[in-house]
Amino acid sequence: MLIELRSRAGFTLIELLVTLAVGSIVAGSVAGILLRQQRTHIGLSAIVERRTQLRHATNILEAAVRDAAPAEGDVVARSDSSLDFLAPLGAGVMCDTLPARAGVVLAPDSVSAGYSFGFQRDTPRAGDVLFVLSEGPSDAGSDDAWESHVVAGVGRSIPPCPASPLLHPVLDAGRAELSIAFAAGDALGAGVRMGAPVRFARRARFRFYRSGGDWWLGRSDLGAAGWASVQPVSGPYRSYAVPGGPTGIAFAWFDTAGIALPPLSGAATLGRLTITARTRTTRSLAVPGMRRGPYDDSLAMHIALRNVP
Amino acid sequence: MRPIDRRGFVLPLTLAALMLVGILVTGLALTARAEVREGADAMDAQRAASAARLGLLNTLLTWNRDRHAALAVGAAAVPDTLVTAGGALVESRLVRTGRNAWWIESIGMAHPAQQPLGVIERIGVSLRADLPVISTPAVLTVRGPAEVRGFAAVSGTDGIPAGWSGVCPVGGVPDIAGVAAPDTALVCGGAGCASSSAPWISGTPAELESAVAADPRTYDTFGDLGVAVMHQRADITLPGGTYTPAPAATGGACTHGTLNWGDPARAGPCADHYPVVHITGNVTLDAGSAGQGILVVDGSVVLDGPVTFVGVIIAGDDIVTSGPGVRVWGRVLAANIDPVSSTRIDGDARLQFAACALDRALIGASPLVPVRGRPWVTLR
Numbered sequence: 295m296l297i298e299l300r301s302r303a304g305f306t307l308i309e310l311l312v313t314l315a316v317g318s319i320v321a322g323s324v325a326g327i328l329l330r331q332q333r334t335h336i337g338l339s340a341i342v343e344r345r346t347q348l349r350h351a352t353n354i355l356e357a358a359v360r361d362a363a364p365a366e367g368d369v370v371a372r373s374d375s376s377l378d379f380l381a382p383l384g385a386g387v388m389c390d391t392l393p394a395r396a397g398v399v400l401a402p403d404s405v406s407a408g409y410s411f412g413f414q415r416d417t418p419r420a421g422d423v424l425f426v427l428s429e430g431p432s433d434a435g436s437d438d439a440w441e442s443h444v445v446a447g448v449g450r451s452i453p454p455c456p457a458s459p460l461l462h463p464v465l466d467a468g469r470a471e472l473s474i475a476f477a478a479g480d481a482l483g484a485g486v487r488m489g490a491p492v493r494f495a496r497r498a499r500f501r502f503y504r505s506g507g508d509w510w511l512g513r514s515d516l517g518a519a520g521w522a523s524v525q526p527v528s529g530p531y532r533s534y535a536v537p538g539g540p541t542g543i544a545f546a547w548f549d550t551a552g553i554a555l556p557p558l559s560g561a562a563t564l565g566r567l568t569i570t571a572r573t574r575t576t577r578s579l580a581v582p583g584m585r586r587g588p589y590d591d592s593l594a595m596h597i598a599l600r601n602v603p
Numbered sequence: 604m605r606p607i608d609r610r611g612f613v614l615p616l617t618l619a620a621l622m623l624v625g626i627l628v629t630g631l632a633l634t635a636r637a638e639v640r641e642g643a644d645a646m647d648a649q650r651a652a653s654a655a656r657l658g659l660l661n662t663l664l665t666w667n668r669d670r671h672a673a674l675a676v677g678a679a680a681v682p683d684t685l686v687t688a689g690g691a692l693v694e695s696r697l698v699r700t701g702r703n704a705w706w707i708e709s710i711g712m713a714h715p716a717q718q719p720l721g722v723i724e725r726i727g728v729s730l731r732a733d734l735p736v737i738s739t740p741a742v743l744t745v746r747g748p749a750e751v752r753g754f755a756a757v758s759g760t761d762g763i764p765a766g767w768s769g770v771c772p773v774g775g776v777p778d779i780a781g782v783a784a785p786d787t788a789l790v791c792g793g794a795g796c797a798s799s800s801a802p803w804i805s806g807t808p809a810e811l812e813s814a815v816a817a818d819p820r821t822y823d824t825f826g827d828l829g830v831a832v833m834h835q836r837a838d839i840t841l842p843g844g845t846y847t848p849a850p851a852a853t854g855g856a857c858t859h860g861t862l863n864w865g866d867p868a869r870a871g872p873c874a875d876h877y878p879v880v881h882i883t884g885n886v887t888l889d890a891g892s893a894g895q896g897i898l899v900v901d902g903s904v905v906l907d908g909p910v911t912f913v914g915v916i917i918a919g920d921d922i923v924t925s926g927p928g929v930r931v932w933g934r935v936l937a938a939n940i941d942p943v944s945s946t947r948i949d950g951d952a953r954l955q956f957a958a959c960a961l962d963r964a965l966i967g968a969s970p971l972v973p974v975r976g977r978p979w980v981t982l983r
Contacts, residue, residue: 331631335627335634338635349641361977384980387704410708432738433736433826434736458677459675489699491974
């Protein structure tokens with residue numbers, strides 16, 4: 295019997311063992327690197343997210359409150375963790391009145407001449423408040439006052455204010471602008487003149503509240519149907535703690551001279567609001583160069599209110 | 604020798620691991636980049652907002668008052684532009700929206716060289732002219748005796764000064780009294796002051812007996828502004844003496860100076876220059892004088908014609924006119940601190956009410972200030 299001997303390529307036992315040993319070392323190292331990278335990635339992402347939330351909270355509050363006018367009664371109530379106020383919505387210039395002075399027509403936000411007369415952060419709706427400056431009986435500034443009217447209806451007027459010198463009779467003829475009607479029986483006073491500045495505001499509440507086990511900054515607006523449910527606008531944050539403690543969102547109030555104001559007095563003299571936001575991750579983070587454990591961060595913003603006497 | 608076919612898994616494993624590490628590192632880099640970009644955006648927003656505020660305040664603080672009275676309602680001034688030390692650009696523009704209503708919009712751009720322009724912040728402020736309230740009931744209000752003699756006339760009928768028809772419409776304003784005094788027995792007209800007031804004094808009514816004329820506050824309190832504020836606000840303060848103010852221009856531009864009180868003929872570049880002038884004693888305006896705005900004199904005023912003035916003259920003592928061609932358009936107040944002397948309008952002087960010209964002069968002589976309560980608006 296003839297036996298054919300073939301050359302069979304393969305690994306020897308030793309080769310296999312060496313390969314397995316080297317492969318294990320390499321795979322172990324790679325797995326370790328991957329794990330560390332993954333932890334770092336998760337940790338840094340969590341840090342970025344928390345910092346973004348902190349900035350978000352302070353930016354939202356700054357944008358909402360900095361144009362408020364405390365001396366005009368815009369701040370209704372406040373505490374170390376909530377604010378109830380007339381949130382500025384926009385501005386404009388009156389270029390006409392509705393019949394019987396029962397409403398106003400605003401000049402367009404921008405006109406063909408290239409400049410603007412206002413801006414609406416949100417289109418006014420029924421229940422919002424319109425303020426219009428009355429010059430009073432004399433030219434003295436002391437008898438000027440902002441008349442307050444509740445918005446009952448909002449429409450568009452085309453062409454806006456055909457006789458107004460604020461608009462070009464031809465180039466601006468196609469621009470629609472807001473026409474605001476007041477509630478029945480309400481009318482502009484005699485001191486309101488053409489070209490008067492107009493402001494809009496909406497009653498709103500910011501509140502630091504708990505939902506689903508976490509603490510959030512929430513906002514609720516007052517509409518014609520009443521208060522809307524609180525919606526989270528930023529978070530989650532550290533849980534509420536008494537003033538002085540590491541609370542998630544803290545409001546501190548100061549008058550125009552920089553003296554701290556207690557929550558229940560001095561609203562008309564408000565000049566500054568300091569917001570401190572604190573956050574902590576629920577999970578422990580392992581990021582090189584940082585102490586292992588939950589990540590804490592905070593941000594404080596001082597908001598000087600613009601419309602103070 | 605035949606090569607041995609060796610198959611292994613270390614290389615593919617290493618490549619796969621490297622790829623995974625690469626993906627994670629890229630993810631980390633992107634996360635870090637997003638964080639940096641967010642921070643940079645926040646900084647840009649702050650830079651643009653600061654620029655917008657700076658531009659607006661700069662426009663307010665450096666505003667040349669000659670400009671705002673000249674703006675018609677609906678017209679805008681040429682925008683002011685400013686580049687901040689940080690390279691941000693700001694453009695601020697003043698628009699007149701009503702008789703006494705202005706609006707400045709200021710646009711700050713963090714990186715003006717970029718296209719499209721990086722972060723932009725817009726803010727606005729509503730303004731009014733901080734006007735003195737001159738609401739005396741007559742074109743000439745006196746606290747003591749007043750005589751209108753010769754060919755002189757005091758008229759409470761609304762008029763338009765020569766050269767002002769282009770900026771002042773005709774009519775629409777009710778007439779006011781000619782002369783108001785604490786007691787009309789103190790007022791007389793005609794030669795020797797023996798006749799009735801007509802035709803030397805006219806208006807609705809020609810003569811008015813008024814408690815306002817008797818009240819000393821009429822002569823030193825003008826709405827919210829006391830006479831001390833008017834003194835502080837004066838663009839020109841001069842000691843008592845004799846002066847001949849006249850408009851002055853260089854290279855087609857109005858040259859402000861102590862003896863340039865504007866151009867009441869509206870014939871040159873000083874047509875909308877309305878200074879507040881304070882004279883700390885008695886003053887005589889000599890023949891050829893011309894001025895407009897607000898003239899506050901601690902003592903008496905002598906107008907030695909021809910003299911033209913548009914606006915308001917507030918005299919601590921009396922007003923005396925003489926010679927030909929004295930023309931005063933607006934309102935005149937004489938507090939008569941010296942009870943012995945009296946106001947005397949003589950020659951062919953004419954004191955006439957001119958509502959539009961007076962309004963323009965008062966607005967032009969007053970600074971723009973933010974309206975009360977809610978002047979500031981964020982426009983974004």
